[in-house]
Amino acid sequence: xxxxxxxxxxxxxxxxxxxxxxxxxxxxxxxxxxxxxxxxxxxxxxxxxxxxxxxxxxxxxxxxxxxxxxxxxxxxxxxxxxxxxxxxxxxxxxxxxxxxxxxxxxxxxxxxxxxxxxxxxxxxxxxxxxxxxxxxxxxxxxxxxxxxxxxxxxxxxxxxxxxxxxxxxxxxxxxxxxxxxxxxxxxxxxxxxxxxxxxxxxxxxxxxxxxxxxxxxxxx
Amino acid sequence: xxxxxxxxxxxxxxxxxxxxxxxxxxxxxxxxxxxxxxxxxxxxxxxxxxxxxxxxxxxxxxxxxxxxxxxxxxxxxxxxxxxxxxxxxxxxxxxxxxxxxxxxxxxxxxxxxxxxxxxxxxxxxxxxxxxxxxxxxxxxxxxxxxxxxxxxxxxxxxxxxxxxxxxxxxxxxxxxxxxxxxxxxxxxxxxxxxxxxxxxxxxxxxxxxxxxxxxxxxxxxxxxxxxxxxxxxxxxxxxxxxxxxxxxxxxxxxxxxxxxxxxxxxxxxxxxxxxxxxxxxxxxxxxxxxxxxxxxxxxxxxxxxxxxxxxxxxxxxxxxxxxxxxxxxxxxxxxxxxxxxxxxxxxxxxxxxxxxxxxxxxxxxxxxxxxxxxxxxxxxxxxxxxxxxxxxxxxxxxxxxxxxxxxxxxxxxxxxxxxxxxxxxxxxxxxxxxxxxxxxxxxxxxxxxxxxxxxxxxxxxxxxxxxxxxxxxxxxxxxxxxxxxxxxxxxxxxxxxxxxxxxxxxxxxxxxxxxxxxxxxxxxxxxxxxxxxxxxxxxxxxxxxxxxxxxxxxxxxxxxxxxxxxxxxxxxxxxxxxxxxxxxxxxxxxxxxxxxxxxxxxxxxxxxxxxxxxxxxxxxxxxxxxxxx
Amino acid sequence: xxxxxxxxxxxxxxxxxxxxxxxxxxxxxxxxxxxxxxxxxxxxxxxxxxxxxxxxxxxxxxxxxxxxxxxxxxxxxxxxxxxxxxxxxxxxxxxxxxxxxxxxxxxxx
Numbered sequence: 001x002x003x004x005x006x007x008x009x010x011x012x013x014x015x016x017x018x019x020x021x022x023x024x025x026x027x028x029x030x031x032x033x034x035x036x037x038x039x040x041x042x043x044x045x046x047x048x049x050x051x052x053x054x055x056x057x058x059x060x061x062x063x064x065x066x067x068x069x070x071x072x073x074x075x076x077x078x079x080x081x082x083x084x085x086x087x088x089x090x091x092x093x094x095x096x097x098x099x100x101x102x103x104x105x106x107x108x109x110x111x112x113x114x115x116x117x118x119x120x121x122x123x124x125x126x127x128x129x130x131x132x133x134x135x136x137x138x139x140x141x142x143x144x145x146x147x148x149x150x151x152x153x154x155x156x157x158x159x160x161x162x163x164x165x166x167x168x169x170x171x172x173x174x175x176x177x178x179x180x181x182x183x184x185x186x187x188x189x190x191x192x193x194x195x196x197x198x199x200x201x202x203x204x205x206x207x208x209x210x211x212x213x214x215x216x217x218x219x220x
Numbered sequence: 221x222x223x224x225x226x227x228x229x230x231x232x233x234x235x236x237x238x239x240x241x242x243x244x245x246x247x248x249x250x251x252x253x254x255x256x257x258x259x260x261x262x263x264x265x266x267x268x269x270x271x272x273x274x275x276x277x278x279x280x281x282x283x284x285x286x287x288x289x290x291x292x293x294x295x296x297x298x299x300x301x302x303x304x305x306x307x308x309x310x311x312x313x314x315x316x317x318x319x320x321x322x323x324x325x326x327x328x329x330x331x332x333x334x335x336x337x338x339x340x341x342x343x344x345x346x347x348x349x350x351x352x353x354x355x356x357x358x359x360x361x362x363x364x365x366x367x368x369x370x371x372x373x374x375x376x377x378x379x380x381x382x383x384x385x386x387x388x389x390x391x392x393x394x395x396x397x398x399x400x401x402x403x404x405x406x407x408x409x410x411x412x413x414x415x416x417x418x419x420x421x422x423x424x425x426x427x428x429x430x431x432x433x434x435x436x437x438x439x440x441x442x443x444x445x446x447x448x449x450x451x452x453x454x455x456x457x458x459x460x461x462x463x464x465x466x467x468x469x470x471x472x473x474x475x476x477x478x479x480x481x482x483x484x485x486x487x488x489x490x491x492x493x494x495x496x497x498x499x500x501x502x503x504x505x506x507x508x509x510x511x512x513x514x515x516x517x518x519x520x521x522x523x524x525x526x527x528x529x530x531x532x533x534x535x536x537x538x539x540x541x542x543x544x545x546x547x548x549x550x551x552x553x554x555x556x557x558x559x560x561x562x563x564x565x566x567x568x569x570x571x572x573x574x575x576x577x578x579x580x581x582x583x584x585x586x587x588x589x590x591x592x593x594x595x596x597x598x599x600x601x602x603x604x605x606x607x608x609x610x611x612x613x614x615x616x617x618x619x620x621x622x623x624x625x626x627x628x629x630x631x632x633x634x635x636x637x638x639x640x641x642x643x644x645x646x647x648x649x650x651x652x653x654x655x656x657x658x659x660x661x662x663x664x665x666x667x668x669x670x671x672x673x674x675x676x677x678x679x680x681x682x683x684x685x686x687x688x689x690x691x692x693x694x695x696x697x698x699x700x701x702x703x704x705x706x707x708x709x710x711x712x713x714x715x716x717x718x719x720x721x722x723x724x725x726x727x728x729x730x731x732x733x734x735x736x737x738x739x740x741x742x743x744x745x746x747x748x749x750x751x752x753x754x755x756x757x758x759x760x761x762x763x764x765x766x767x768x769x770x771x772x773x774x775x776x777x778x779x780x781x782x783x784x785x786x787x788x789x790x791x792x793x794x795x796x797x798x799x800x801x802x803x804x805x806x807x808x809x810x811x812x813x814x815x816x817x818x819x820x821x822x823x824x825x826x827x828x829x830x831x832x833x834x835x836x837x838x839x840x841x842x843x844x845x846x847x848x849x
Numbered sequence: 850x851x852x853x854x855x856x857x858x859x860x861x862x863x864x865x866x867x868x869x870x871x872x873x874x875x876x877x878x879x880x881x882x883x884x885x886x887x888x889x890x891x892x893x894x895x896x897x898x899x900x901x902x903x904x905x906x907x908x909x910x911x912x913x914x915x916x917x918x919x920x921x922x923x924x925x926x927x928x929x930x931x932x933x934x935x936x937x938x939x940x941x942x943x944x945x946x947x948x949x950x951x952x953x954x955x956x957x958x
Binding site: 008010012013014015017019022023026027029030031033034037038041044045048049050051148149151152154155156159163177 | 329330394397398399401402405406407408409410412432433434435436437439440441443444447451452453454455460461462463466470473745785786835
């Protein structure tokens with residue numbers, strides 16, 4: 001046998017880093033490929049729908065002569081984008097609050113910043129607000145004549161944004177669970193890793209939306 | 221401590237759990253690896269049977285032993301089974317059995333996730349295999365090209381089973397990918413830096429990255445097909461403007477890395493087997509590592525060589541031709557390194573060694589036909605003919621499978637405590653070697669003479685008859701070869717020669733612990749100072765007998781409790797969570813029925829079961845809280 | 850890989866960093882939407898690159914500061930960057946293969 005030293009402790013790791021954090025970054029890398037496939041398909045099919053409605057231009061159906069306006073609503077989506085971006089701010093504050101729970105807080109501002117329950121709740125609320133915007137958007141598109149089956153644009157758009165929305169939903173459920181645990185037994189520095197993992201997931205979902213907002217909504 | 225007169229027994233630790241429940245609730249990587257191994261071997265028999273039926277049908281021209289429709293199901297299931305249910309899980313068996321032992325760890329990073337991966341594989345494999353009993357097996361080829369597999373052209377349930385089955389199986393592989401990446405990065409023993417890692421673990425490391433990057437792409441391709449078939453979307457609807465090449469590109473972006481996923485673990489195993497039986501270290505270890513990494517990376521840049529006949533244009537064709545030729549270089553380098561490992565060594569021709577050497581020979585042949593495909597003009601003749609079938613069977617059967625067999629013969633003693641019978645092994649090797657060459661070599665000829673793939677019968681007199689007959693004879697030889705293997709395993713597990721810690725005199729950490737290993741693997745995590753730690757202490761002797769079996773029994777290993785090592789709880793949660801997946805997806809399929817109630821119950825019930833089991837799992841600790849003395 | 854050492858990252862970003870990042874994200878989003886509505890600008894050749902660069906900046910600052918990749922162990926950077934580059938390359942090659950860049954490169958037949 002090789003020269004042995006005293007046994008390593010039970011929580012030994014080669015890098016000194018936690019398993020879960022390595023795993024979540026690998027997971028995020030994998031999700032890059034997932035969304036890359038969805039985004040590529042959207043971009044491939046851009047401009048190739050045989051019939052409308054279309055994202056950025058109006059279209060008249062030759063058979064019914066119904067006029068469909070450009071489907072995407074940039075002002076509304078800009079708001080929802082802003083909401084999601086702010087949710088990332090709330091998320092980093094939640095993590096900081098959990099990490100710094102035991103640090104004494106002297107001012108009201110510090111106490112507000114240090115309330116993990118407040119910021120977890122705010123993140124979840126902003127996330128849910130984003131989802132409400134999405135729900136509103138989807139239902140209004142359907143009313144205006146665009147469903148997932150209508151054309152290539154409808155299929156690729158709803159699938160891409162739907163997958164993103166599903167990821168946001170999972171994130172909101174995760175946040176509410178964390179919030180529940182915070183109410184039940186409190187979250188402190190020993191929970192920082194788990195909150196960090198959740199935060200990384202949440203920010204990634206935000207970052208994917210940055211890409212979607214630009215590539216799908218803003219670029220014609 | 222032992223008496224010379226007492227009979228040899230396989231050592232077992234006192235607290236080793238047993239019984240059905242201990243297998244269902246296991247989180248031990250060695251048990252999970254064993255489950256993968258036997259499940260994969262079972263699917264191998266099923267996939268093999270499918271092949272035997274096909275070869276019987278093709279033995280002579282114009283036969284009607286099976287119908288055209290059944291033939292379609294046979295070749296689809298043969299391909300799907302062998303790739304997803306046999307080769308990948310056999311590799312997974314070795315990932316599980318070997319990686320923690322090779323890096324000096326007690327288990328993988330996420331033991332319950334590991335068990336989950338296995339159960340998802342089992343349930344997904346059953347889900348995709350059962351339909352053949354009802355004549356409803358997938359029938360669109362293992363690569364399921366859309367628009368052929370859309371509802372318009374494949375109206376039955378066959379493709380639904382395929383899409384959903386593959387989605388389920390993909391989850392298994394992805395979960396394992398994250399697990400092993402974390403394990404290999406973070407659980408190596410002190411002193412084992414990356415360039416001291418055994419080569420099998422290195423190749424497996426590359427493979428896990430291939431898995432986590434390639435599987436999301438096929439997941440999306442399958443999602444598109446699933447949505448088209450179930451929800452009426454337009455991803456593959458040509459009439460709505462869809463591109464007939466979308467599926468092909470997405471599939472092959474996955475599909476090409478997939479073939480490296482299939483072969484790199486076998487390469488890794490051969491890189492362990494060769495040094496062991498040549499009694500000298502692997503030639504050019506760093507080059508072997510870098511070439512493996514390069515193959516993995518380049519593997520993402522060659523996919524459209526599967527599409528040279530679709531009309532991508534000269535620039536695309538040239539780009540992919542060049543990258544494909546380039547990837548032959550690191551692959552060829554490995555061949556040379558294996559040969560130089562043997563050169564000057566004191567070779568012991570055990571069954572394992574013979575499979576390893578056979579692998580190198582057959583993979584070389586497969587590689588030569590492969591590089592012939594890299595030229596688009598040449599490929600225009602070869603593609604979609606039996607020439608390609610010959611190529612990939614040489615690399616998968618002659619390459620992956622033989623490499624895995626080499627690993628099986630080498631490592632069976634480590635995990636069961638008993639050696640596989642060498643005489644039976646040699647018979648297995650030779651009948652297998654002769655049989656497989658007889659099946660697949662003639663295919664190069666019938667292919668170049670124009671015999672297309674995936675045809676259920678053919679007219680005689682086109683020059684293909686003799687070659688088909690020879691291939692079928694070879695296929696029939698593979699039956700006794702496989703039966704010999706099965707018998708060998710069955711017999712040796714009961715009454716094989718006791719192996720002891722290190723029957724082969726090998727150099728890496730897994731051989732330093734008892735066979736079979738105690739549940740905690742290492743009583744003391746070793747400190748590693750070289751690539752072949754055991755050879756530092758005891759150099760490989762040219763004249764040492766192989767196998768080197770013990771003369772007397774070892775005392776049973778101490779229990780984990782005695783050593784103060786906390787072990788993870790046994791738990792059914794991974795199995796139950798895995799079970800939710802086919803229930804949920806199966807519920808989706810019930811959408812076709814008149815009565816929607818079963819559809820809602822199974823789909824939403826399955827989803828609820830999934831979320832509920834996940835919550836239960838994630839809120840339960842892995843192992844007892846322990847207090848250091 | 851080096852032997853085990855306690856996980857240490859450089860000083861965490863503070864509230865000051867966080868709100869500044871949030872402000873930059875907001876400002877860039879406003880600029881992006883403003884570009885969209887600027888008369889005639891979306892039709893120019895500069896529109897797409899401008900938007901791509903602006904989004905890339907947003908992407909990078911969220912990853913570096915909110916996901917604190919800047920402050921954490923280099924391993925995480927490698928685990929993210931590798932797959933991210935593969936994903937980018939895949940999108941770009943697919944764009945070429947489906948003729949999406951054909952307009953800009955008149956070399957392509």
